[in-house]
Amino acid sequence: MSEYIIESQDLTRDFGDFRAVDKLNLKIKRGEVFGFLGPNGAGKTTSIRMMVGLLHPTSGKVLINGQNINEVEKASIGICPQELVLWDNLTPNESLNLMGDMYGIPKKERQMRAEKLLSDLFLTDKAKTQVKDLSGGMKRRLNLAMALVHEPEIVVLDEPSEGLDPQSRRVLWNYIRFLRDDDGKTVILTTHLMDEADKLSDRIAIIDHGKLLRLDTPDNLKKEIGEGDVVDMKLSDQSKNETVIAALKDLDEIDSVSEIQGRINVYALDAVGKLPQIMSKVEDSGVKIADLSVRQNTLEDVFLDLTGTTLRE
Amino acid sequence: MKFISIASKAAKELLRDRRGLIMILLFPMFFMLVFGFAFGGMGQQDEPHNLAVINYDQGATLPGTGENLNFGNNFTQVLKDIKYQDSNVKIFNVNQTNLNDANQLLKQRKADAAVIIPENFTQSILSSASGSNSTTTVIIRGDTGYINFGVSQGILTGILGQYQDELVAGIKSQLTRTPVQRVSKAIESKVESLPGTESFTNFDFLAPGMIVFAIILLATTVASTLTREVDRGTLSRLKLSKMRSFDFLFGNMIPWSFIAAAQVIILLGVAMLIGFKWQGGLNSIFLAVLVGVIGGIASVSLGMIIASFARNDRQAANLATIITVPMSFLTGAFFQLPHVIVANIMGQPFEIYEILPWTHVLNAMRTVLTFGGGWSDIAYQVGWTIVLTALLFFAGILIFSRTRLQPES
Numbered sequence: 001m002s003e004y005i006i007e008s009q010d011l012t013r014d015f016g017d018f019r020a021v022d023k024l025n026l027k028i029k030r031g032e033v034f035g036f037l038g039p040n041g042a043g044k045t046t047s048i049r050m051m052v053g054l055l056h057p058t059s060g061k062v063l064i065n066g067q068n069i070n071e072v073e074k075a076s077i078g079i080c081p082q083e084l085v086l087w088d089n090l091t092p093n094e095s096l097n098l099m100g101d102m103y104g105i106p107k108k109e110r111q112m113r114a115e116k117l118l119s120d121l122f123l124t125d126k127a128k129t130q131v132k133d134l135s136g137g138m139k140r141r142l143n144l145a146m147a148l149v150h151e152p153e154i155v156v157l158d159e160p161s162e163g164l165d166p167q168s169r170r171v172l173w174n175y176i177r178f179l180r181d182d183d184g185k186t187v188i189l190t191t192h193l194m195d196e197a198d199k200l201s202d203r204i205a206i207i208d209h210g211k212l213l214r215l216d217t218p219d220n221l222k223k224e225i226g227e228g229d230v231v232d233m234k235l236s237d238q239s240k241n242e243t244v245i246a247a248l249k250d251l252d253e254i255d256s257v258s259e260i261q262g263r264i265n266v267y268a269l270d271a272v273g274k275l276p277q278i279m280s281k282v283e284d285s286g287v288k289i290a291d292l293s294v295r296q297n298t299l300e301d302v303f304l305d306l307t308g309t310t311l312r313e
Numbered sequence: 314m315k316f317i318s319i320a321s322k323a324a325k326e327l328l329r330d331r332r333g334l335i336m337i338l339l340f341p342m343f344f345m346l347v348f349g350f351a352f353g354g355m356g357q358q359d360e361p362h363n364l365a366v367i368n369y370d371q372g373a374t375l376p377g378t379g380e381n382l383n384f385g386n387n388f389t390q391v392l393k394d395i396k397y398q399d400s401n402v403k404i405f406n407v408n409q410t411n412l413n414d415a416n417q418l419l420k421q422r423k424a425d426a427a428v429i430i431p432e433n434f435t436q437s438i439l440s441s442a443s444g445s446n447s448t449t450t451v452i453i454r455g456d457t458g459y460i461n462f463g464v465s466q467g468i469l470t471g472i473l474g475q476y477q478d479e480l481v482a483g484i485k486s487q488l489t490r491t492p493v494q495r496v497s498k499a500i501e502s503k504v505e506s507l508p509g510t511e512s513f514t515n516f517d518f519l520a521p522g523m524i525v526f527a528i529i530l531l532a533t534t535v536a537s538t539l540t541r542e543v544d545r546g547t548l549s550r551l552k553l554s555k556m557r558s559f560d561f562l563f564g565n566m567i568p569w570s571f572i573a574a575a576q577v578i579i580l581l582g583v584a585m586l587i588g589f590k591w592q593g594g595l596n597s598i599f600l601a602v603l604v605g606v607i608g609g610i611a612s613v614s615l616g617m618i619i620a621s622f623a624r625n626d627r628q629a630a631n632l633a634t635i636i637t638v639p640m641s642f643l644t645g646a647f648f649q650l651p652h653v654i655v656a657n658i659m660g661q662p663f664e665i666y667e668i669l670p671w672t673h674v675l676n677a678m679r680t681v682l683t684f685g686g687g688w689s690d691i692a693y694q695v696g697w698t699i700v701l702t703a704l705l706f707f708a709g710i711l712i713f714s715r716t717r718l719q720p721e722s
Contacts, residue, residue: 049721052553053553053720054549054552054553054720054721055720055721056720056721056722074553074554074555075554075555077553078553079550079553081546081549081550083545083546085545085546085547085549085550086547087322087326087547088326089325089326089329089330090322090325090326094322094325097318098318098319098321098322099550099554101315101318102315102318102551102554102555102556102560103554103555104315104555130329146550150554
């Protein structure tokens with residue numbers, strides 16, 4: 001059995017003149033949580049729709065276990081879409097049984113699975129309440145359960161935390177970990193939430209404008225722009241940003257420096273200890289610092305470093 | 314079987330959405346009430362055109378000359394040729410037929426009136442011209458509650474009077490060689506109701522039309538429901554499963570067929586409450602429900618086709634309304650349309666409107682509910698309904714599957 005369960009080869013999708021996904025090459029390992037990180041409109045959902053067989057690519061292909069997606073057994077993938085895709089007038093129990101039947105699961109078995117999923121996702125009390133009467137968080141958890149009732153090998157979660165309260169988000173995150181660790185599922189997680197991608201993913205693909213920018217573990221990605229901290233500063237005269245950046249690049253103590261939306265970000269290990277040298281370099285350039293903060297390096301910084309912009313939401 | 318689960322799901326959604334269900338059932342009821350009050354005692358203005366003629370005239374020999382005459386044939390020809398004053402338009406479109414077919418044409422309103430010429434027609438006219446006191450009675454048969462019959466009957470009586478005056482006088486003059494001032498009455502006309510229609514109003518003819526209108530309107534709701542599945546993404550969820558197109562579409566069709574059956578029963582009840590004279594026994598209700606369900610399946614199929622192209626449920630509802638309302642008129646649900654015969658199938662004229670299954674549903678419903686007909690009277694219509702509905706259903710499955718149940722291109 002191959003190490004990789006999903007492989008996309010030069011996956012491309014055009015909508016008229018607009019290229020939503022541009023030659024995406026990915027290999028997703030069996031049993032990992034694979035994070036798809038990018039801003040809204042980056043091409044994550046389009047990529048996912050092609051990977052699960054809902055959308056034909058303009059070119060390129062998707063292989064599941066080495067087989068073309070069009071020839072793959074339908075039950076091998078479960079998708080939890082970004083939107084709440086539920087039947088309002090059915091109860092959670094009825095919804096899960098319906099989906100179970102659609103995947104050809106025998107009645108007794110699907111009832112057992114429905115009960116277990118409802119229990120695991122804290123929905124047992126609401127098993128017989130119509131979906132329209134559930135809270136947003138409950139609906140989101142049911143949305144996830146619907147993707148799992150047929151026990152797929154691959155679970156695709158498209159922005160699963162969207163609109164969730166912290167309590168529901170915690171339940172969801174724990175369940176995603178459970179899916180990987182206890183059930184051995186491969187989980188593909190698309191998100192624009194950096195902390196979600198950071199905390200849950202074994203590996204992360206950063207995508208923007210339909211292109212793959214980086215693919216690595218969260219730690220390695222963060223190391224790429226410098227382990228440790230970020231000194232985020234705003235100069236009193238922003239026209240001097242380039243001069244200051246050129247001067248800071250001469251410092252051996254820092255890993256990198258970049259301009260992000262008019263501010264200068266300096267990446268360095270133990271940045272607090274290096275602040276005197278950094279400030280001295282800025283002052284030597286004849287500019288004053290209007291605002292300065294020091295914080296820990298995050299995936300957001302990786303993203304900013306790669307794209308030069310913040311997330312579009 | 315997956316389609317049973319889909320049917321169960323669709324039924325639960327329908328029944329639990331009480332407001333939607335009430336709307337589905339009440340909207341046509343509102344139409345029924347409006348039409349009931351509007352046409353319950355009123356007629357509608359329509360030009361009389363179609364006449365069925367049954368000529369039993371045996372003919373006779375003209376005394377003296379020995380010439381064989383058949384005034385029945387002559388009168389039929391007169392009816393065929395007569396035109397409106399100062400116009401080239403013929404007054405009647407004559408269909409020479411037998412009594413059974415004529416009754417059928419009257420029931421289907423393909424004929425406005427039937428003229429029955431008796432066996433002794435020629436003999437009586439000749440006798441009258443010879444001076445004996447002989448009369449013959451021409452029967453004008455039709456649905457006396459139908460305004461077109463009233464108009465036709467009025468014209469026919471006038472023509473008949475004029476025909477006898479001129480004909481008898483001409484013969485008398487020929488026999489006596491002298492001009493004739495007055496002639497005795499040789500031809501009488503008698504108006505006869507089509508059995509079962511004696512006290513009909515236009516509403517008795519419209520009520521089955523309203524039921525069919527309600528059935529056609531189901532296409533609107535089905536189209537929006539299916540488009541909602543697309544719009545909300547629930548169809549994508551189902552597409553990823555092992556469900557086949559047939560499971561989805563056949564499963565959805567089942568509860569809608571029950572709705573169609575309910576429509577027939579409820580609307581028939583409402584129609585009867587406001588004066589619809591229902592003919593026939595429980596058997597006619599059973600037959601009406603049966604054709605109603607088949608018509609409902611045709612509407613579901615039309616809904617599938619509309620849902621294949623609509624972008625959202627509102628667009629589906631609008632598109633379906635644009636299609637279903639004019640189509641209801643084409644079936645003749647509200648009033649009779651001009652006859653446009655495009656073919657002759659199994660000895661029966663096939664009108665352009667009959668390409669729609671609901672036209673046959675309507676004809677069958679009128680036959681069983683308005684005229685108390687049985688299975689043998691509607692077998693032809695039901696046959697057509699089944700054939701056309703099956704074609705529409707398979708077209709619906711094909712188009713919906715290709716546009717909605719395949720991966721997006």
